[in-house]
Amino acid sequence: MAQVERWSEVLFGAGVEAPEEPPAGAPGVSGRLAASGASAAGGGGAADPGAGSGAVGSASAVRLEGDPDDSVRRAGRVSPRQASGTSRPSARTLPDDELFFGHKACAGCGGSLAVRAALKVLGPHAVCALPAGCMSAVGFNFPQLCFANNAMITPFAATAAVLTGIEAGLRAQGKKPEDCTVVGFAGDGGTADIGLQALSGAIDRNDDILYICYDNEAYMNTGIQKSSLTPFGAKTTTTPAGRNAHGCLTQKKSLFEVVAAHGIPYAATASIGYLPDFMAKVQKAASLRGTKYIHVIAPCPTGWGCGVDETVELAKEVVDCGLWYLAEYEGPAVSGRPGGAFSLTRHPHGFSSVEDYLRRQGRFRALTDDEVAVVVAGRDQKWEAIRRDWA
Numbered sequence: 585m586a587q588v589e590r591w592s593e594v595l596f597g598a599g600v601e602a603p604e605e606p607p608a609g610a611p612g613v614s615g616r617l618a619a620s621g622a623s624a625a626g627g628g629g630a631a632d633p634g635a636g637s638g639a640v641g642s643a644s645a646v647r648l649e650g651d652p653d654d655s656v657r658r659a660g661r662v663s664p665r666q667a668s669g670t671s672r673p674s675a676r677t678l679p680d681d682e683l684f685f686g687h688k689a690c691a692g693c694g695g696s697l698a699v700r701a702a703l704k705v706l707g708p709h710a711v712c713a714l715p716a717g718c719m720s721a722v723g724f725n726f727p728q729l730c731f732a733n734n735a736m737i738t739p740f741a742a743t744a745a746v747l748t749g750i751e752a753g754l755r756a757q758g759k760k761p762e763d764c765t766v767v768g769f770a771g772d773g774g775t776a777d778i779g780l781q782a783l784s785g786a787i788d789r790n791d792d793i794l795y796i797c798y799d800n801e802a803y804m805n806t807g808i809q810k811s812s813l814t815p816f817g818a819k820t821t822t823t824p825a826g827r828n829a830h831g832c833l834t835q836k837k838s839l840f841e842v843v844a845a846h847g848i849p850y851a852a853t854a855s856i857g858y859l860p861d862f863m864a865k866v867q868k869a870a871s872l873r874g875t876k877y878i879h880v881i882a883p884c885p886t887g888w889g890c891g892v893d894e895t896v897e898l899a900k901e902v903v904d905c906g907l908w909y910l911a912e913y914e915g916p917a918v919s920g921r922p923g924g925a926f927s928l929t930r931h932p933h934g935f936s937s938v939e940d941y942l943r944r945q946g947r948f949r950a951l952t953d954d955e956v957a958v959v960v961a962g963r964d965q966k967w968e969a970i971r972r973d974w975a
């Protein structure tokens with residue numbers, strides 16, 4: 585009972601009567617077991633949900649009964665259009681309702697924008713799973729728990745495996761609404777490194793899940809360590825930069841292509857700098873059955889050394905200068921072509937300056953002109969292959 589009172593206070597303010605049942609997926613449901621003692625953020629405001637507390641792996645109960653849409657709507661935050669919308673998402677069609685709000689992310693956090701926008705498209709029936717990382721750290725701080733959807737924290741390596749279990753459980757009990765997307769939001773470390781085997785296994789089984797990797801190009805939550813998606817030249821705490829060292833020595837792994845090589849039904853790249861494109865891909869992924877993967881670039885001002893008001897601009901610039909690309913892969917089952925088909929959703933006619941993009945960020949400060957030239961050459965090589973094989 586005390587718990588219900590707290591839910592009602594969190595959701596509706598003190599003194600307002602709680603609904604008969606706590607709303608399904610109410611913030612109190614999603615993170616109750618995941619609340620951890622706050623350790624210092626990985627350079628920003630986020631605490632590692634796994635640090636010492638044993639919280640990572642403590643899954644909240646996924647609510648299987650009742651109509652989450654109805655109960656959330658009763659709280660006045662979800663429009664019927666959001667629940668059923670089929671038009672292409674845009675500033676005009678996007679619902680005002682928020683399903684991820686009140687979190688503790690740093691100002692200008694790109695990852696939180698990606699989660700927020702994706703949930704606006706997927707609506708209140710989506711069930712979310714997040715591994716250790718900034719988005720779980722900033723989203724599950726009791727009592728300010730920030731998902732209006734059902735959501736849970738997974739062990740760091742297990743995002744895709746947990747998604748598999750949620751989907752199978754809901755289906756087995758006949759309680760998966762038509763528009764329920766089982767969706768994961770994992771960082772670049774949680775996806776390209778520690779979570780890769782679980783993701784690969786889910787794709788192999790073609791489980792009906794959507795996996796979204798928000799890529800801020802390092803392990804931000806634990807203090808900005810290099811991941812396999814950290815680009816060449818970026819300074820992190822494990823790839824220092826100064827007089828004798830110039831940041832990350834390795835190239836960013838092409839995870840989109842690794843995923844596509846599985847023959848997954850649908851994979852896409854995106855950027856929070858091109859939000860309508862990202863949301864259209866989320867919507868398309870939700871309409872397809874089987875495993876779907878979206879890789880969205882989501883700058884982190886704290887780890888990138890840029891202004892909090894530059895996040896969206898940088899996410900646009902990385903596409904415009906050709907260091908990232910907006911593309912789709914449709915597997916054989918969707919494209920009807922053996923081996924599947926790649927395509928671009930944005931065809932750049934020319935590129936903006938790579939150097940301007942790099943020099944705006946503190947993490948690339950130590951790069952010499954020669955090293956910038958290496959980055960430009962890598963970009964040109966990549967685009968030669970893209971234009972030859974995808975366009």
Ligand SMILES: Cc1ncc(C[n+]2csc(CCOP(=O)(O)OP(=O)(O)O)c2C)c(N)n1
Pocket residue numbers: 626632633634635640695716717718719740741770771772773774775800802803804805806811
């Ligand atoms: C098995 C395990 N190893 C390490 C950690 C510590 N840890 C928590 S969050 C995190 C970084 C996650 O990085 P990423 O997946 O890129 O997400 P981001 O923090 O950048 O959002 C690490 C290493 C953990 N919780 N569990």
Ligand code: SF4
Pocket residue numbers: 626627628629630688689690691692693694695696718722800804805883884885886887
């Ligand atoms: S990803 Fe970066 S900006 Fe976002 S909460 Fe983590 S440290 Fe802060």
Ligand SMILES: [Mg+2]
Pocket residue numbers: 771772773799800801802803804
């Ligand atoms: Mg990261």
